[in-house]
Amino acid sequence: MSRVAERSSGVASRIARHRALPAVVGAIAVWVSVAIIGDGSVFGTLRSGATVGAFVALTGLGQLFVIAAGNGNIDLSVPYVLTLSAYVASGLVNGNNAAVVPAALAVAGIGALIGAVNATLILVLELPPIVGTLAVGFVVETIYLEVSPHVQGNVGSFVGTVATGGVSGVPYMAIIAIVLAGLVSLVLTRSWFGRQVLALGQSRPAAELAGIRSGLVTFATYVICAVSASLTGFLLAGYVGGASPDIGASYQLGSIAVVVLGGCLIAGGVANAPGVLAASLFITLLVTLTDLIHVSAGVQQIIEGGIIVLLLSTVGKERVRVT
Secondary structure: OHHHHHHHHHHHHHHHHOOOHHHHHHHHHHHHHHHHHOOOOHHHHHHHHHHHHHHHHHHHHHHHHHHHOOOOOOOOOHHHHHHHHHHHHHHHHOOOHHHHHHHHHHHHHHHHHHHHHHHHHHHOOOOOHHHHHHHHHHHHHHHHHHHHHHOOOOOHHHHHHHHHOEEOOEEHHHHHHHHHHHHHHHHHHHOHHHHHHHHHHHOHHHHHHOOOOHHHHHHHHHHHHHHHHHHHHHHHHHHHOOOOOOOOOOHHHHHHHHHHHOOOOOOOOOOOHHHHHHHHHHHHHHHHHHHHOOOOHHHHHHHHHHHHHHHHHHHOOOOOOOO
């Protein structure tokens, strides 16, 4: 009996120390609050939150690779890549489901190209990541603002069904996000590439002394992040029924917020893919709650930013010990 109690105590202790616990608790608390203040549809609230939150999670999981690599890496071009991809996908598919796969490959290629440009500016020209990725984002914004008047199509009914539908009450997007988070977790914790990413975040000099090619690994993380954003834009265009200039506006802060709220270190070296899922649901339901109590979009961003600052003030100085 003592062994059972000891094991139970150990499990409880691990749960209490888990980095994603604040996001999980926050998501549950906000979920209950939304259900009480809203129409009382507990599972309806969860389904809608899981669907919308999945889009945030997809961009967050891409951002996770960049941030986990440390050295101040961050990608602020995410919303612009997402928006451009939504326009390109809508124009290429134009309601024709047979064109979905070629369009998906095309937007993934665009994302990879933009990610490569981001990494080149940072690694070759040695621009700070915030400056380099934001500059690329502004260029991408100019491109989609120029092409937007000429794009009238949509991404087709198939993508629309994936983005809005579900099976047995579980949204397809939630399933996609959960599966992807599982794959990302495996890559970061079990693969050689993932271990290199985390090693860079823990100590770049030590990683380089161990033979890790920091430039190549960093380059790959930016490509992964941009491809994730581009494919999210494709799916998001199916959810909202097309592309618009502001379709990705909330994903710049959102993709970073869910990484931080999910228990990952902004300094790098620690990654928590399941935590990104929980944080995405928390952020989404929090926006729903503020809408219900008639809080403006500006105040919503202040609340979201305040939560991030609060977390960074408590864990932002934490460092990974390399032994």
